[in-house]
Structure formats: C-alpha cells, structure tokens
Amino acid sequence: MASEPLGWSGHPRRHSRIPRTAGPLAWLGRIIRWRVELAAGSAVTAAVPVLAERPVWLAAYLLPLVAGVGYAPARRMAADQLHALVVRHRFQGLCLRTSLRTPQGRLPLVAGTVPYGDGRVEMYLWCRSGMSPELFEDYLPEIRVACFATGAAVRPHHRWGHIVVLELRR
Numbered sequence: 001m002a003s004e005p006l007g008w009s010g011h012p013r014r015h016s017r018i019p020r021t022a023g024p025l026a027w028l029g030r031i032i033r034w035r036v037e038l039a040a041g042s043a044v045t046a047a048v049p050v051l052a053e054r055p056v057w058l059a060a061y062l063l064p065l066v067a068g069v070g071y072a073p074a075r076r077m078a079a080d081q082l083h084a085l086v087v088r089h090r091f092q093g094l095c096l097r098t099s100l101r102t103p104q105g106r107l108p109l110v111a112g113t114v115p116y117g118d119g120r121v122e123m124y125l126w127c128r129s130g131m132s133p134e135l136f137e138d139y140l141p142e143i144r145v146a147c148f149a150t151g152a153a154v155r156p157h158h159r160w161g162h163i164v165v166l167e168l169r170r
Contacts, residue, residue, distance in 0.1 A: 029107065033092055036085060080115035087121050087147045087168060088113045094146040100139055102130045111163065119170035121147075124163055133164050144168070 031038065088110050094100065095107045109126035116122070125136070136143070136154045144152040149168035157163035 033089075033107075033110075076117065080117065083170075084113040084115040084121050087149075088123065090146045090148070091123065091143065091166075094139070094142060098139060098142060100135065102128050108164075121149075121168045121170075123166040123168070124157070125166055127162050127164055136164055136166060 092107060092110065101107055106128055108128060108131055111124040111126045114122045114124075127133075133154050133156050140152050140154065143166065144150070147168050149170060151169040153167045155165050155167070157165055
C-alpha cells in the first residue's frame with residue numbers, strides 16, 4: 001500500500017496475512033461496529049424536524065445540556081465515554097490492519113467498553129474460533145500505541161473462557 005512505510009506489511013511476528021471479509025455478513029459487522037454513531041445520527045435526524053415545529057421544546061432539550069456542560073463531573077463522564085468510543089474504533093482499525101482476526105478475516109467482537117474515572121478503559125472482547133489471549137498479548141505494543149495508552153494488559157475473563165479483558169491505561 002502506498003500509505004504504509006517501506007518494508008511495513010502490518011503483520012509482525014509469526015502471524016500470516018489474512019484477507020478482509022466480504023459479503024453481507026461483513027456489512028452487518030460494519031453496522032454493528034458503528035452502532036453508537038448510527039444511533040446518535042438517527043436520533044438527531046429524528047429530533048430536528050420535531051424541534052423545528054415546536055421551538056418551545058428546544059429550551060427543554062437545551063437546558064439540561066447547558067446544565068450538564070457547567071457541571072464538572074458530567075463533563076468528565078462525557079469525556080471518559082468519548083475516549084472509550086475512540087479507543088474502541090482505534091482497536092478495531094488496528095485489527096483490520098494486522099492479523100488480529102480469524103483466518104477467515106473476521107474481527108474480534110468488542111462486547112463492551114467500560115471507562116473508569118481514573119483513566120482506565122476495559123474492553124471486553126469476544127474471541128471467535130481461532131483466537132486466544134496469547135494472540136492479543138503478541139500485539140500489546142501495537143494496541144498500546146493505537147489506543148493512546150501508556151499501559152495495556154490482557155487477561156481472560158473470570159467466568160467465560162471466550163471473553164478476553166483488555167485493560168488500557170492513559
């Protein structure tokens with residue numbers, strides 16, 4: 001690819017190159033990965049005509065928003081949620097550019113992203129067949145850089161073997 005540095009294949013270590021998936025299931029996966037943005041865009045699109053017809057409602061919607069912006073804990077919580085969303089997208093982009101996928105090209109499913117107030121973000125990854133915590137441990141340096149983290153750790157979930165917890169620290 002033209003945008004990659006010379007000699008960079010995006011597939012370090014012993015992992016082979018995996019082609020991207022195509023077809024209807026791949027599109028369904030893209031929709032699922034962008035679910036938060038699609039829901040927010042749909043809500044805004046639905047709210048604009050209603051607010052245009054009834055300007056009185058505009059104050060009812062803007063007053064809590066303005067009050068939330070003035071309240072520091074609400075701002076911090078919103079910033080943490082936005083950081084968690086960015087981390088999820090950066091991780092999924094890394095998976096597309098490396099071999100953090102199944103041999104068929106399917107990405108690990110990000111089941112949840114939990115931000116904590118102290119700068120930690122935990123991502124719960126549903127490992128598909130052919131993935132293991134060791135695969136994610138091989139890519140910890142790349143994950144740390146892609147997700148803007150100073151530290152990263154991988155551990156299996158305490159209850160379910162197919163779930164891996166990726167902890168990132170800012």
